[in-house]
Amino acid sequence: MSNRTVMGFDFGTKSIGAAIGQEVTGTARPLASFKAKDGIPDWTQIEKIIKEWQPDLVVVGLPLNMDGTEQLITTQAKKFANRLHGRFGVQIALHDERLSTVEARAHLFERGGYRSLDKGSVDAASAVIILESWFEQQF
Numbered sequence: 094m095s096n097r098t099v100m101g102f103d104f105g106t107k108s109i110g111a112a113i114g115q116e117v118t119g120t121a122r123p124l125a126s127f128k129a130k131d132g133i134p135d136w137t138q139i140e141k142i143i144k145e146w147q148p149d150l151v152v153v154g155l156p157l158n159m160d161g162t163e164q165l166i167t168t169q170a171k172k173f174a175n176r177l178h179g180r181f182g183v184q185i186a187l188h189d190e191r192l193s194t195v196e197a198r199a200h201l202f203e204r205g206g207y208r209s210l211d212k213g214s215v216d217a218a219s220a221v222i223i224l225e226s227w228f229e230q231q232f
Contacts, residue, residue, distance in 0.1 A: 152224055
């Protein structure tokens with residue numbers, strides 16, 4: 094088991110959630126959500142958190158249909174992952190995220206009711222779930 098710092102992204106066309114985690118503990122915490130326009134974020138904001146946290150690996154959630162087939166947003170998420178790699182030279186892993194948003198909403202609702210379900214916190218919480226689920230599959 095290594096002690097890599099891993100950053101996770103929950104890709105969306107309007108918003109992209111980010112989380113940071115440690116491989117040694119297998120836990121993650123939400124960082125931020127970034128507005129996106131047709132899946133394209135403000136790259137300077139992304140660059141800022143990548144420089145701040147210097148992750149050893151970046152995990153990008155792959156939104157698949159429930160039957161495992163790809164959809165338009167799957168291709169966009171792959172493009173986002175490729176751009177992260179191209180711009181910042183970070184190692185990328187793609188991770189099936191089929192139920193992460195549903196799970197994030199449930200967790201947030203348990204903690205704070207409807208008030209905690211604003212889009213930003215759901216996206217960042219989804220990134221945490223993607224990352225922690227990726228950690229689980231590593232062991």
